[in-house]
Amino acid sequence: MRDDVRAKLDSLPPDERVLLRPLVETSRGFYVVAALLAAVSLWGVFAYYLQVRYGLGRTGLNRPSYWGIYIICFVFFIGISHAGTLISAILRVSKAEWRRAITRSAELITVLVIGFGAIQPIIDMGRPDRVMNVLFHAQVLSPLLWDVTSIGLYFFSCTLYLYVPLIPDLAIIRDSGIKAPRLYAMLALGYTGTPVQRVRLERVIGVLSIVVIPIAVSVHTVIGWIFAMTLRPMWHSTIFGPYFVMGAIYSGIAAILIAMVILRRAYGLENYFRDVHFDYLGRMLLVFSLLWFYFTFAEYLTAFYGGEPGEMRAFWAKLTGPFAIPFWTMVAGCFVVPLALMSRQATRTPRGTLIAGIAVVIGMWLERYNIVVPTSVNPRWEIESVGQYLPSWIELSIMSATFSGFILLYMIATKFVPIVSIWEIKEGREAVQEVADRVARYSGAVNPEAVGDA
Amino acid sequence: MTPTRREFVWTMGAAAALALQDPQDVFWTTEGGAEDPGWAPGLEERHNSACLICPARCGIRGRVVDGRLVRIMGNVLHPMSQGGVCPRGLAGVQMLYHPERLASPLVRVGSRGAGQWQPVSREGAIALVTERLENLRVAGRPEALALLAGYSAGTMQDLWRRFLHAYGSPNYVADDYDDGTDAVMALMHGIRRRPGYDLERADLVLSFGAPLFESWWSPLQAFASFAGPSGNGEARRRFIQVDTRFSRTASRAQEWIGIRPGTHAVLALGIAYVLLRDELFDAAFVDRHVTGFDDFVDENGRQREGYRSLVMRNYRTEEVSAITGVPVERITRLARALAQRRASVVVCGPDVTLAPNGLVAGMAVHSLNVLMGSVNRPGGVLFAEDAPLEPLAPAVLDETSNVGMGKGPVGGARPPFGAGDRALRFAEAVAGGAGSEVEALFLYYANPLASSTHPEVWRAALAKLPFVVSFSPFLDETTRHADLILPDLLPYERWQDAPTPTSYPYPVWGVARPMVEPHAGGIHTGDAALAIAQRLGGSVAASLPYESVESLLKARARGLFSANRGMTLGDEFERRHQRQMQERGWWLPEHTEFESFWEELVERGGWTDLFYDDTEPSGIARTTSGKIELMPAALLGELGVEEGTRRIYVDVVDDDAPAGDDYPFRLIPYRVSTLASGTLALERWLAEQPGIFPEVHWVPWVEVSPETARELGFADGTTVWVVSRRGRYRARLKVFPGTAPENVCAPYGLTSPDGDAANPLRLLDGSSDPLTGLSSWHSTFIRLERA
Amino acid sequence: MTRWGMVIDLDRCMGCAACEVACKSENNIATVSPDQADRGRTNSWMKVMAHVEGEFPHTEMQFYPRPCMHCDNPPCIKVCPVAATYIDDEGIVGQIYPRCIGCRYCANACPYMVKYFNWYGPEWAESERQHLNPDVSVRSTGVIEKCTFCHHRLQKAREEARVEGRELREEDYQPACAEVCPTAAIVFGDLDDATHRVAELKEDPRVHRLMEDLGTQPKVYYLRARE
Numbered sequence A: 001m002r003d004d005v006r007a008k009l010d011s012l013p014p015d016e017r018v019l020l021r022p023l024v025e026t027s028r029g030f031y032v033v034a035a036l037l038a039a040v041s042l043w044g045v046f047a048y049y050l051q052v053r054y055g056l057g058r059t060g061l062n063r064p065s066y067w068g069i070y071i072i073c074f075v076f077f078i079g080i081s082h083a084g085t086l087i088s089a090i091l092r093v094s095k096a097e098w099r100r101a102i103t104r105s106a107e108l109i110t111v112l113v114i115g116f117g118a119i120q121p122i123i124d125m126g127r128p129d130r131v132m133n134v135l136f137h138a139q140v141l142s143p144l145l146w147d148v149t150s151i152g153l154y155f156f157s158c159t160l161y162l163y164v165p166l167i168p169d170l171a172i173i174r175d176s177g178i179k180a181p182r183l184y185a186m187l188a189l190g191y192t193g194t195p196v197q198r199v200r201l202e203r204v205i206g207v208l209s210i211v212v213i214p215i216a217v218s219v220h221t222v223i224g225w226i227f228a229m230t231l232r233p234m235w236h237s238t239i240f241g242p243y244f245v246m247g248a249i250y251s252g253i254a255a256i257l258i259a260m261v262i263l264r265r266a267y268g269l270e271n272y273f274r275d276v277h278f279d280y281l282g283r284m285l286l287v288f289s290l291l292w293f294y295f296t297f298a299e300y301l302t303a304f305y306g307g308e309p310g311e312m313r314a315f316w317a318k319l320t321g322p323f324a325i326p327f328w329t330m331v332a333g334c335f336v337v338p339l340a341l342m343s344r345q346a347t348r349t350p351r352g353t354l355i356a357g358i359a360v361v362i363g364m365w366l367e368r369y370n371i372v373v374p375t376s377v378n379p380r381w382e383i384e385s386v387g388q389y390l391p392s393w394i395e396l397s398i399m400s401a402t403f404s405g406f407i408l409l410y411m412i413a414t415k416f417v418p419i420v421s422i423w424e425i426k427e428g429r430e431a432v433q434e435v436a437d438r439v440a441r442y443s444g445a446v447n448p449e450a451v452g453d454a
Numbered sequence B: 001m002t003p004t005r006r007e008f009v010w011t012m013g014a015a016a017a018l019a020l021q022d023p024q025d026v027f028w029t030t031e032g033g034a035e036d037p038g039w040a041p042g043l044e045e046r047h048n049s050a051c052l053i054c055p056a057r058c059g060i061r062g063r064v065v066d067g068r069l070v071r072i073m074g075n076v077l078h079p080m081s082q083g084g085v086c087p088r089g090l091a092g093v094q095m096l097y098h099p100e101r102l103a104s105p106l107v108r109v110g111s112r113g114a115g116q117w118q119p120v121s122r123e124g125a126i127a128l129v130t131e132r133l134e135n136l137r138v139a140g141r142p143e144a145l146a147l148l149a150g151y152s153a154g155t156m157q158d159l160w161r162r163f164l165h166a167y168g169s170p171n172y173v174a175d176d177y178d179d180g181t182d183a184v185m186a187l188m189h190g191i192r193r194r195p196g197y198d199l200e201r202a203d204l205v206l207s208f209g210a211p212l213f214e215s216w217w218s219p220l221q222a223f224a225s226f227a228g229p230s231g232n233g234e235a236r237r238r239f240i241q242v243d244t245r246f247s248r249t250a251s252r253a254q255e256w257i258g259i260r261p262g263t264h265a266v267l268a269l270g271i272a273y274v275l276l277r278d279e280l281f282d283a284a285f286v287d288r289h290v291t292g293f294d295d296f297v298d299e300n301g302r303q304r305e306g307y308r309s310l311v312m313r314n315y316r317t318e319e320v321s322a323i324t325g326v327p328v329e330r331i332t333r334l335a336r337a338l339a340q341r342r343a344s345v346v347v348c349g350p351d352v353t354l355a356p357n358g359l360v361a362g363m364a365v366h367s368l369n370v371l372m373g374s375v376n377r378p379g380g381v382l383f384a385e386d387a388p389l390e391p392l393a394p395a396v397l398d399e400t401s402n403v404g405m406g407k408g409p410v411g412g413a414r415p416p417f418g419a420g421d422r423a424l425r426f427a428e429a430v431a432g433g434a435g436s437e438v439e440a441l442f443l444y445y446a447n448p449l450a451s452s453t454h455p456e457v458w459r460a461a462l463a464k465l466p467f468v469v470s471f472s473p474f475l476d477e478t479t480r481h482a483d484l485i486l487p488d489l490l491p492y493e494r495w496q497d498a499p500t501p502t503s504y505p506y507p508v509w510g511v512a513r514p515m516v517e518p519h520a521g522g523i524h525t526g527d528a529a530l531a532i533a534q535r536l537g538g539s540v541a542a543s544l545p546y547e548s549v550e551s552l553l554k555a556r557a558r559g560l561f562s563a564n565r566g567m568t569l570g571d572e573f574e575r576r577h578q579r580q581m582q583e584r585g586w587w588l589p590e591h592t593e594f595e596s597f598w599e600e601l602v603e604r605g606g607w608t609d610l611f612y613d614d615t616e617p618s619g620i621a622r623t624t625s626g627k628i629e630l631m632p633a634a635l636l637g638e639l640g641v642e643e644g645t646r647r648i649y650v651d652v653v654d655d656d657a658p659a660g661d662d663y664p665f666r667l668i669p670y671r672v673s674t675l676a677s678g679t680l681a682l683e684r685w686l687a688e689q690p691g692i693f694p695e696v697h698w699v700p701w702v703e704v705s706p707e708t709a710r711e712l713g714f715a716d717g718t719t720v721w722v723v724s725r726r727g728r729y730r731a732r733l734k735v736f737p738g739t740a741p742e743n744v745c746a747p748y749g750l751t752s753p754d755g756d757a758a759n760p761l762r763l764l765d766g767s768s769d770p771l772t773g774l775s776s777w778h779s780t781f782i783r784l785e786r787a
Numbered sequence C: 001m002t003r004w005g006m007v008i009d010l011d012r013c014m015g016c017a018a019c020e021v022a023c024k025s026e027n028n029i030a031t032v033s034p035d036q037a038d039r040g041r042t043n044s045w046m047k048v049m050a051h052v053e054g055e056f057p058h059t060e061m062q063f064y065p066r067p068c069m070h071c072d073n074p075p076c077i078k079v080c081p082v083a084a085t086y087i088d089d090e091g092i093v094g095q096i097y098p099r100c101i102g103c104r105y106c107a108n109a110c111p112y113m114v115k116y117f118n119w120y121g122p123e124w125a126e127s128e129r130q131h132l133n134p135d136v137s138v139r140s141t142g143v144i145e146k147c148t149f150c151h152h153r154l155q156k157a158r159e160e161a162r163v164e165g166r167e168l169r170e171e172d173y174q175p176a177c178a179e180v181c182p183t184a185a186i187v188f189g190d191l192d193d194a195t196h197r198v199a200e201l202k203e204d205p206r207v208h209r210l211m212e213d214l215g216t217q218p219k220v221y222y223l224r225a226r227e
């Protein structure tokens, strides 16, 4: 760090000082990790080049396993993307005060991961060169088209939803002068924090956080529908829409938790990501693990009672057949581990939530695997022989590249924007009174004077 | 997950292929992305012809666009196949345009089998052969020439026989489709030919192991008769299959009777027992036309048991049931069914006869037809006549030919009632030095190194033969050991006649004609033979005074033209009309000119005569007694009466158990219908599904029962060694519930993509029927090992 | 209205697979390497499926030749994002190869599994290109293909009928598989034209369709005596 920058940084108030430090100070570890991730990503790009050059034959896909890793990752990443926006929007709308420290990191996950999710179907395409046909020859009855629309909209609104609350922080950076002043000047759009600006900002954020919720819900509903609209066993299910949304939020929360633990360690944010955050998010995780179980149970129970032979083959393939390992690992990851850890205060610690979060993320990835693969290899017609699917190294490389690419971009993003919303934190400190009022209102505190005095 | 070497190589190949095409075209075009090979509307023709891929010789119709054969379809005018074709026939286009087709005649330059060749012109190659043959003849050793010929029934066979005869060599070695049923007919009826079956008019067909819908002599006959376009599709109401394995044929039968291997004849005689016991047989027919039924007195005055006593004494249903595994009630029901139907016929699968006591077993099975009087009557066994072709021009023989012919064939000692495995005996003689006079061998439609049960004998024989010429259009295993290759044209490029096999009871003389321009590097083997004959001059040239096979065929058709019967192939209406006319004794010539007759014959794809005269007694028996002999005199003569009566109808089982635990399973080789005798790699379309299992492709497989697989602990798809005392080969395990737990069913000789021949015939234990010389194909025991 | 359809008489079918190979030949269906075949990447618009039940000696087997069912209510076309698969007004479900983006959604939507994908571009040896049918396009890499009811034959037959100034007859338009079947198990024609054999056969008491309960309304009918 240059000395003048250091001086500037040191002259800032404490919140700014801590939260802007990562923008100007980069450790060696960061470079090492970034280089590793970049290497993995490049390797994936090379793998994709091979796939495009020679054909999708380079994957492990086949008939009847028409879909595999890419579609799994598509569902998975778009699911993760529900982390941010949805959670932060819900928390904002419900005015949960403890949200202030975590919204930014969550929203950032969303925006970055949508892109990585959205390219998966393109990677999966036999003719990526014709991707524009989706616009030229749009066939509106196709859930895939709804998906293109809703993901597009989602990406747009999330970016906005990330950007708008970022403006005051950008202004802070601009004013601090620690980094790329012209860039930040441009991005900050002349925000100076005047009351008018402030009100406008709050209003836009308020509208956005409401608008973004149905869009987010639609995105994963439609992804669920992609499967549900076919007649394949264990896909053709009305529960898929809500099931997918729930799963998405679930994996999103888990992803936030993981990110928070890491950021807290890496950037020393113990003061911002406090135990209470982990506790609260842990409670949410707990609720979702129960929801997850409820949905999954409902889904499998109805399939089982229907007893339709086509369904049952996929059903048993998962429960006791060749997919028993991924299936029961999923159950452990999505239900047993988070339930065990998150139902006790003692383990709703950063460490406990990290473990639970990782378990959930793995479990949710496996859930997508268990949706896509067992059905794919078990065609409805029993005469058809059972297929097999083993991803090729190309697919695995591209998947790793997707993960590493996402993490890399996220890391880089932390070098450009404060990972905790500075102005919101500040506002939070200022808003203690307002909160107290509000709390008094819902608790129906009867003594108006008392409230007035405080 | 990492690419295998093959995948890598393949990918590189694909990349190369893509690079060859305009990559713009294949890869990154959005509009018009389906590849446009620049086709313009072409000149389209259709020609009737005949399929020469297997002995059935169905009628085909080729679609030719701009001189390229793009489709093979069926010829609806062909009375046997009636517009149907089998997958092999259809895949003929892939044979015609096979990338491995030889591009020109080749002379060996390196050492034998080293695979170094030098292209020569056709004339050059013919000159080379002629020179060799001239030298042999000048040396006075015409018998030093031998020809090994695969299935070539018809004029090609006649031409080669005449060639050798005129040249002076007795060594025409047939390596073709002998199954021993002709020997059965010769003994019992005095008619040496494979029986024909009137499947069309039979009310009940009981088949003993004949794969009628798969690889039979004429599967399309079976298709058409049971469910042809004109039929009512009631196949399954009138067809029962007795088979050791649950074949595709068995699956389409009204009833499948799973039976222990080698016990077919016992079941037949068990049925005979019921027929005799309940007096259900055709007594009048037996009285009039059959000898050997009742007990008789031999020339020494001793009382001997006849058919009835032998059967009544030995084949009580309980015993039969114990041997065959078929329940008593079923045996009785089968007998009743045979008796109830007006016209029932029993088909003797060639595999009854390919057993250590195949001849007597075949007789036992066929005796059911005799008991039921199902001979020479509608819906029974009919003996097809040959088409009345003009014979070849008379042979002109000189001194050399006579001397050579006087020598007697190499390895020619024949078993008493069949030619046995003639090719193998020839090879043994040559390899053992007894045939050291042979110096030149021609290979025509034969690939013994791949097809023989004893390729090692052939390898030794080839090593002793100084000059081997192959006429194969492909570099097959044996051709690789040749000195000179004169690649034949493929069937769609050449003239050849295509007589249907005698399993079809009416003569059909199909004609295959060139539909496309012949391959520049190939030469019709028949034309080559005629050209060599001309150059040799003398007796050979004089005996084969034909310019080309086309003119030879045309000359032969004159016999049909003047036969005053039959018709050029016609549609269903024409066929019925002709039959009805001839039944009333009428026949009207359609053509007054031979030329127009010939033109029409070629255009329609052949000639046929669908009238069968069942009032002609010679259709029943041509023995000296004039009767069907249940105890054939010739056989009793050969075996001695004592031995004969002890064995005929008694010694018919072949159900040895495995000798110990080393080889616990019986090997049941069978022919998949996609295989054309099988020593060539399958056409790609066929290789993608050679059998009935959609997930089995390219690689040879063996079928075992689920029980066996469980016991061995082998999962479906495991690669195994099939091991017998004589050898082993690699195959993929396929679990198939239609397989009996004690058997392993093995399709013949598919070649795996890496060139590994997987011929179960090489594992055979080597036993054979001393009466016919045919090797036994179902008495070998094997074990399976994980590979 | 013309509604092209097919009736397959399973009691006549011998499982010979001539229909399968005829289709491959007529429609330029490329083969794949043995290795690729092992990975489940063979293409066969018509596939003769075998349904085996029971163990020796009580085994039974039923063959089901399976083309595209040309559903009247085809789930495959609804899901295609680019309308690269469509149903025409005579009921034939077709593919537009140059438009297909290769997402394989239709393949998953088809309950009959009759959509085939070109995992690699088709590979023909130079000599093999000679036998390609000039009436049918060769598909490129990365697109879906399937049975078209030999639609090109309809176009040709129409053209010929028009030139000859007459109506299209039943026998003018027969797909390759129906034409070749040696047991006449496959019958093809206009289901709505009472003079066509299919119209009569689809009323046969033995009739059933595959997965009728899914409501796809297949236009391929199967006949099978129920034992």
Ligand SMILES: Nc1nc2c(c(=O)[nH]1)N[C@H]1C(S)=C(S)[C@@H](COP(=O)(O)OP(=O)(O)OC[C@H]3O[C@@H](n4cnc5c(=O)[nH]c(N)nc54)[C@H](O)[C@@H]3O)O[C@H]1N2
Pocket: B054, B055, B176, B177, B178, B179, B208, B209, B210, B211, B214, B215, B216, B217, B218, B243, B244, B245, B247, B260, B261, B262, B263, B264, B349, B350, B351, B352, B353, B668, B669, B670, B671, B672, B673, B674, B675, B676, B677, B678, B778
């Ligand atoms: N598709 C096709 N057809 C062909 C040929 C070809 O290459 N391809 N080649 C022709 C030739 S060369 C020949 S020789 C003929 C031969 O034709 P076939 O002799 O009919 O030979 P396979 O097809 O081997 O049939 C053997 C059948 O016998 C049954 N079998 C097994 N064990 C026994 C047993 O112990 N006893 C009896 N009775 N049957 C048993 C098997 O289940 C199998 O169905 O086919 C001709 N037809």
Ligand SMILES: Nc1nc2c(c(=O)[nH]1)N[C@H]1C(S)=C(S)[C@@H](COP(=O)(O)OP(=O)(O)OC[C@H]3O[C@@H](n4cnc5c(=O)[nH]c(N)nc54)[C@H](O)[C@@H]3O)O[C@H]1N2
Pocket: B149, B150, B151, B175, B176, B177, B178, B444, B445, B446, B447, B448, B450, B451, B452, B453, B471, B472, B473, B474, B476, B488, B489, B490, B491, B525, B671, B675, B676, B677, B678, B679, B680, B748, B749, B750, B758, B759, B761
């Ligand atoms: N692997 C295997 N071995 C077998 C059998 C089997 O099915 N599989 N069957 C057994 C039986 S029953 C028999 S009868 C024998 C038959 O065995 P072979 O008589 O050897 O007959 P094919 O195996 O048909 O070999 C014929 C050869 O003819 C050549 N050929 C192909 N087309 C043409 C052509 O148009 N013109 C000419 N001139 N040549 C051509 C090919 O190179 C082919 O290799 O094999 C026996 N052995």
Ligand code: SF4
Pocket: B051, B052, B053, B054, B055, B056, B057, B058, B085, B086, B087, B088, B089, B090, B218, B219, B220
């Ligand atoms: S049965 Fe034989 S002759 Fe007939 S089409 Fe098939 S291969 Fe050709």
Ligand code: SF4
Pocket: C012, C013, C014, C015, C016, C017, C018, C019, C020, C048, C063, C065, C180, C181, C182, C183, C184, C185, C186
């Ligand atoms: S061609 Fe006919 S008999 Fe053969 S499998 Fe196809 S439908 Fe069945």
Ligand code: SF4
Pocket: C068, C069, C070, C071, C074, C075, C076, C077, C093, C109, C110, C111, C112, C113, C114, C115, C146, C216
């Ligand atoms: S069978 Fe499948 S591909 Fe054919 S129309 Fe129906 S859903 Fe579409």
Ligand code: SF4
Pocket: C079, C080, C081, C082, C083, C084, C085, C099, C100, C101, C102, C103, C104, C105, C106, C107, C143, C144
């Ligand atoms: S694979 Fe092609 S035809 Fe099928 S849904 Fe996708 S774009 Fe449409």
Ligand code: SF4
Pocket: C022, C023, C024, C026, C027, C045, C046, C067, C068, C146, C147, C148, C149, C150, C151, C175, C176, C177, C178
């Ligand atoms: S109708 Fe045509 S495209 Fe469809 S299976 Fe039959 S031959 Fe193939």
Ligand SMILES: [Mo]
Pocket: B176, B177, B178
């Ligand atoms: Mo044979």
